[in-house]
Amino acid sequence: MARKPLIAGNWKMNLNHFEAIALTQKIAFSLPAKYFDKVEVVVLPPFTDIRSVQTLTDGDKLLSKYGAQDISPYDSGAYTGDVSGPMLAKLGCSYVVVGHSERREYHAETDELVNRKVRAALKHGMSPILCVGEQLEVREAGNHVQHCTDQLIAGLKGLKAEQVKDVVIAYEPVWAIGTGKVATAADAQEVCGALRAALAEKYGPEISAAVRVLYGGSVKSGNISELMKGDDVDGALVGGASLDGEEFAKLCALAAGGPLP
Numbered sequence: 001m002a003r004k005p006l007i008a009g010n011w012k013m014n015l016n017h018f019e020a021i022a023l024t025q026k027i028a029f030s031l032p033a034k035y036f037d038k039v040e041v042v043v044l045p046p047f048t049d050i051r052s053v054q055t056l057t058d059g060d061k062l063l064s065k066y067g068a069q070d071i072s073p074y075d076s077g078a079y080t081g082d083v084s085g086p087m088l089a090k091l092g093c094s095y096v097v098v099g100h101s102e103r104r105e106y107h108a109e110t111d112e113l114v115n116r117k118v119r120a121a122l123k124h125g126m127s128p129i130l131c132v133g134e135q136l137e138v139r140e141a142g143n144h145v146q147h148c149t150d151q152l153i154a155g156l157k158g159l160k161a162e163q164v165k166d167v168v169i170a171y172e173p174v175w176a177i178g179t180g181k182v183a184t185a186a187d188a189q190e191v192c193g194a195l196r197a198a199l200a201e202k203y204g205p206e207i208s209a210a211v212r213v214l215y216g217g218s219v220k221s222g223n224i225s226e227l228m229k230g231d232d233v234d235g236a237l238v239g240g241a242s243l244d245g246e247e248f249a250k251l252c253a254l255a256a257g258g259p260l261p
């Protein structure tokens with residue numbers, strides 16, 4: 001089964017809603033819509049920017065889709081500061097990042113909470129982008145594949161096979177995030193391939209063949225083509241390089257197989 005490449009730009013805690021409008025327009029100006037046939041182009045703005053991105057993309061198809069960077073495990077109620085699945089779905093979000101290493105580290109998110117967020121996203125019709133990845137010391141000890149596979153299985157706990165098809169997996173080695181130290185294509189393929197094999201073992205070959213597995217960590221236009229040579233690397237979760245409209249457009253065009261716009 002051919003999987004459509006996916007490039008998702010995680011803006012993290014950057015850009016106010018005016019700047020979000022400017023960046024969305026810049027991406028759209030730099031990347032003709034014809035590329036959307038070959039690559040899914042997604043942005044993941046901060047919560048405060050989502051309405052602006054929605055308004056901008058409602059009429060004209062400036063991007064393939066957009067989403068959020070987090071979701072509450074609860075649907076509503078006294079959870080100050082949380083943003084719920086129904087709220088995000090109402091804003092037209094298609095994707096939600098779950099289990100990013102920055103949330104695991106700075107907000108002490110456990111595998112159990114990550115799993116509840118995965119289920120919350122699916123319950124409201126959005127695809128979770130489930131992030132897994134090892135710290136440098138785990139890699140140096142040679143335990144990276146097991147570590148990532150364990151995070152994957154824990155994140156998907158309790159899901160039916162049919163639901164797993166709607167999940168996107170992002171392998172993001174923590175040591176590569178925002179450091180400029182990108183994994184080699186072989187490193188990315190090793191873990192992405194192992195994650196797909198784990199999906200096949202637990203949910204069957206049809207599901208594992210349908211799920212998109214992304215690589216994330218210092219991805220830019222200069223390395224995306226090489227990284228995507230791996231059979232199991234279906235695109236990228238991009239941080240820093242997604243904040244530059246021209247660079248992000250170039251990266252998406254390369255993920256589509258070119259030519260450059």
Ligand SMILES: O=C[C@H](O)COP(=O)(O)O
Binds near residue numbers: 010172177216217
């Ligand atoms: O979500 C995106 C990743 O954390 C990668 O960030 P980066 O491209 O700035 O290394």
